[in-house]
Amino acid sequence: MRVLVIGSGAREHALCVALQADPAVTALACAPGNAGTAAVAEPHPVDAADPVAVAALATAWSADLVVVGPEVPLVAGVADAVREAGVACFGPGAQAAQIEGSKAFAKHVMTAAGVPTAQAWPVGTEAELHTALDEVAALNAPGSPYVVKDDGLAAGKGVVVTPDRDAALAHGLAVLEGGHPVLVEEYLDGPEVSLFAVTDGTTVLPLLPAQDHKRRDDGDGGPNTGGMGAYAPLPWAPDGLVDEVLARVLQPTVDEMARRGEPFSGLLYAGLALTSRGVRVVEFNARFGDPETEVVLPLLRTPLAGLLHAAATGTLADHPPLEWADGAAVVVVVAAPGYPASPRTGSPITGADGEGVLHAGTRLAADGTVHSAGGRVLAVTAVGTDLADARRVAYERVAGVRLDGAHWRTDIGLAALEGRIGV
Numbered sequence: 504m505r506v507l508v509i510g511s512g513a514r515e516h517a518l519c520v521a522l523q524a525d526p527a528v529t530a531l532a533c534a535p536g537n538a539g540t541a542a543v544a545e546p547h548p549v550d551a552a553d554p555v556a557v558a559a560l561a562t563a564w565s566a567d568l569v570v571v572g573p574e575v576p577l578v579a580g581v582a583d584a585v586r587e588a589g590v591a592c593f594g595p596g597a598q599a600a601q602i603e604g605s606k607a608f609a610k611h612v613m614t615a616a617g618v619p620t621a622q623a624w625p626v627g628t629e630a631e632l633h634t635a636l637d638e639v640a641a642l643n644a645p646g647s648p649y650v651v652k653d654d655g656l657a658a659g660k661g662v663v664v665t666p667d668r669d670a671a672l673a674h675g676l677a678v679l680e681g682g683h684p685v686l687v688e689e690y691l692d693g694p695e696v697s698l699f700a701v702t703d704g705t706t707v708l709p710l711l712p713a714q715d716h717k718r719r720d721d722g723d724g725g726p727n728t729g730g731m732g733a734y735a736p737l738p739w740a741p742d743g744l745v746d747e748v749l750a751r752v753l754q755p756t757v758d759e760m761a762r763r764g765e766p767f768s769g770l771l772y773a774g775l776a777l778t779s780r781g782v783r784v785v786e787f788n789a790r791f792g793d794p795e796t797e798v799v800l801p802l803l804r805t806p807l808a809g810l811l812h813a814a815a816t817g818t819l820a821d822h823p824p825l826e827w828a829d830g831a832a833v834v835v836v837v838a839a840p841g842y843p844a845s846p847r848t849g850s851p852i853t854g855a856d857g858e859g860v861l862h863a864g865t866r867l868a869a870d871g872t873v874h875s876a877g878g879r880v881l882a883v884t885a886v887g888t889d890l891a892d893a894r895r896v897a898y899e900r901v902a903g904v905r906l907d908g909a910h911w912r913t914d915i916g917l918a919a920l921e922g923r924i925g926v
């Protein structure tokens with residue numbers, strides 16, 4: 504099977520590593536890719552968000568399967584164009600990708616499917632914003648933060664969670680001025696879980712739950728980011744969590760999308776909060792999460808290309824149950840100075856070819872050296888016998904990397920290890 508991966512981050516590097524390990528894969532390409540993917544997959548220049556260009560590449564390269572990594576190409580209709588060109592594609596079409604692209608659409612689907620989620624107020628004007636902030640304050644427990652979201656694609660960066668009403672108001676106004684609608688949401692207490700499911704639009708196969716660390720600094724301080732690190736599985740997760748989320752969230756959502764005539768195939772990512780009132784969906788994404796993919800895929804024993812091909816061709820019902828390795832995995836994101844607000848790029852990196860080091864934002868310079876090219880630069884991974892072991896090895900590997908001014912969290916998986924997370 505010839506597999507073409509679209510994207511250029513650590514998620515795509517992790518996908519390439521897992522696909523390369525599948526004996527069914529005879530050729531692997533990653534477009535446009537980065538300095539790390541180029542070591543395992545043929546690089547091809549392409550505008551990943553251009554459906555015509557991606558479909559042309561898939562045809563020219565004789566791909567048997569295209570795997571679309573990021574949300575922007577999915578929302579732009581890349582998967583539709585690839586399928587129209589007669590090539591199997593893992594990833595939802597543009598309409599189904601609205602489950603990530605529009606938070607308001609996702610809320611409609613959840614309401615219709617009876618999926619538990621935070622109460623939300625869609626806001627289009629300053630007056631509505633004031634009313635929504637007053638109403639949510641009355642609903643939330645006293646002293647709870649306000650949650651104000653940009654209803655568009657913002658990769659987790661369009662959300663402000665703050666106890667300060669003025670700051671919540673200012674964010675909402677800024678989003679409105681930018682021409683986007685705003686959502687004000689009920690505050691969800693409790694730990695967050697990322698649960699991915701592979702689906703062909705009918706059958707749903709959940710993967711292992713993982714936990715992301717979205718804030719920039721140790722102890723969950725600083726601004727929200729795309730994700731600073733993750734671990735899997737979750738030693739503190741309640742028994743039966745995956746079955747419950749499959750029955751109450753994932754399957755009803757996939758069924759509702761099919762009922763609407765917008766079947767969702769690909770990767771359905773449920774961002775969950777395990778609140779004092781039960782499981783709630785924080786958000787859906789239409790693709791593998793980054794950095795969670797970098798800890799989930801290394802634990803998957805089932806060959807990945809066969810799984811994704813079955814999802815892309817509507818044959819998941821016949822797929823054998825997924826098999827998982829014992830142990831745990833940890834990923835630590837090494838970020839550029841200034842990330843997330845204004846990352847400095849273009850700096851040389853050494854140690855980027857170390858074991859377990861996945862590339863997020865890197866490029867090969869003309870002289871063959873690796874340079875930073877994004878906010879999240881490297882995703883340093885390790886698999887261990889348990890969470891403590893995986894953490895130890897991951898941080899040893901981080902110590903082998905050099906990037907001037909880089910920063911990373913030192914506490915990925917630590918609260919779980921110390922038993923400080925509970926439901």
Ligand code: AMP
Pocket residue numbers: 621650652658659660661662664688689690691692695717727774785786
């Ligand atoms: P989103 O872009 O919807 O994924 O939100 C990014 C992050 O903001 C989430 O991962 C949470 O940490 C936080 N967040 C979003 N919505 C809520 C909510 N209703 N209650 C508490 N935290 C939230």
Ligand code: GLY
Pocket residue numbers: 658659715729730788791792793794795
């Ligand atoms: N890790 C968060 C995301 O992929 O959206």
